[in-house]
Amino acid sequence: MSVATSWDRIVGWLAANHPATVPHINPPATAVDLRYLQAAMNRPLPTDLVEYLQIADGTNHRYVGGYLIPPFYNLLPIMDMLSARKIHQEIRHRIDGTGPWASESEPAGQRPTNWLDSFLPVAGAYDGGLLFVDLRDGDQFGCISEWDEGVMEPPPRWSGVGEMLDEVASALVDGHPAPTKYHSPDLPQVNDGYLRWGDVPA
Template sequence: MTVARSWSRIVDWLAANHPTTAALVNPPATAVDIRYLQAAINRPLPADLVELLELANGTEHRAVRGSLIPTLYNLVPVMDMLSIRQMLQEIERRIVGSGPRRGDSEPAGSPTTDWLDTFLPIADAADAGLLYVDLRDGDQFGCVWEWYAEGGGASAPWWASVGEMIDDVASALTEGRPALQAYANGAVWPAQRHSPQLAEVDEGYLRWSAT
């Protein structure tokens, strides 16, 4: 399923079931925004990420309760992608210095505890967690990981692509089934992150809870 179709399912579900969240989806990123992002990271962008940005430039509800993407995440606009990435690059260089990192030469989808220049944040959480796209070369180029500064990346990518992530969320919302089932079934979760996630509206906020 295309990103456009999956995103339409999400937006339609939000409009019918949670209009407060629907109103917080940003307008599409401009062509200038996307070209600037491409130039700033100096890496190819996955086509499905570009397609998503052409539909919505993140959301505006990251400072309030609730989340659109499991487990705790909301999509960030282009300029926030770059500012978060720059902040993490600076932190990494202060800690370990400049130069190659462990993982730089590994293919996309390889675990690493370092923040690499080939990682691009696409969503954040109130507890400082991130979702990022892995832009290293390889068969898993464009896969989506979770990141926490305390422990680095998750043990495996959560989704194989942005398109898969959006389709998973769309199906979870519209079909009432848990998201992240493939990851829960196929990889070792960190402690207390071991279950698929079911969407619910709790006290007026969209959130995800373990099944």
Template sequence: MSVATSWSRITGWLAVHHPATATLVNPPATAVDLRYLEAAINRPLPADLVELLELANGTQHRSVRGSLIPTLYNLVPVTDMLKTRQMLQKIQRQIFGSGARPGESDAAGQSSMDWLDSFLPIAEAADAGLLYVDLRDGDQRGCVWEWYAEGGPASAPWWSSVGEMLDDVAGALVDGRPALQKYASGAVWPEKRAPYLPEVDDDYLRWFAAPD
């Protein structure tokens, strides 16, 4: 499913079921925003991330009641992508110095305990978790990972691309198909992980573990 179709399904669902969040979707990023982002990270952006940003420059994520992306995340605008990336780069330099991290030469999709220059945050959680796009070279370039500063990344990417992430979210919101379903068997991650379904409770959009 295309990014435009998935995003239309997501925003259509929000307009009906959680209009407070629908009003907090930012206008599209400008061509200047996108050129600045690519120049700042010195890497081309995946086409599906560009397409999403051309539809919406993230959300006013600190004002969203709940989480648009499972399990705890809201999309951030270009300015916050860069601020968070720069903060994490600074922390890495303070700890390890200015040398390149060993993981930079690994293929995209390989786990790294260090925050790398080739990682770009795209969503944040209230508890300081992140979702980021892996921009290293390789077949999995553009895959989406979870990151916590104290725990590092998940053991495998959550989604193979931004496009897959949006399709997964749209399917859960509109069709009632649990998100992250492919991880339920334990075949992708070392441990089984419950799939997630959305729920609007007391005007909060939450994700809960779907029953077996």
């Protein structure tokens, strides 16, 4: 399923079931913002990530009532992506110095010893956890992994932004449980104006 189709399905479900969230979806990223992101990363960007950003530059996540990405993540706009990346780079430099980093040359999807410059956050959690796109070379270039409590949780959760949005859309619209690595498969639940992801009923 294309990124655009998955996103349309997500927004359509939100409009029908959780309309308060829709105004907090940001408009498309500008060409200037995309060029700035490309220059900041100094690496190729996955096609599905660019396609998504050309549709929506994340969400005004501090005001979203709940979590769009299971189990507790919201999509970040470009400037927040780069801000979160900078914070983790600074933490790494305080702990381990300035490099060079052998893990940067390892294939995408491999677990590093610390945060890498080739990691781009795309979604954030209330507790500081992140989902990030791995921009290292290799067969899994563009895969999405979870960064929690200072470590990468292997293996990657999705092959890329396209697969992530497809699975979220399928969970919302078709009722197919969204798999999570460290939780049972989840389905969306809107309670008291808040979108949560919960266990599939037995």
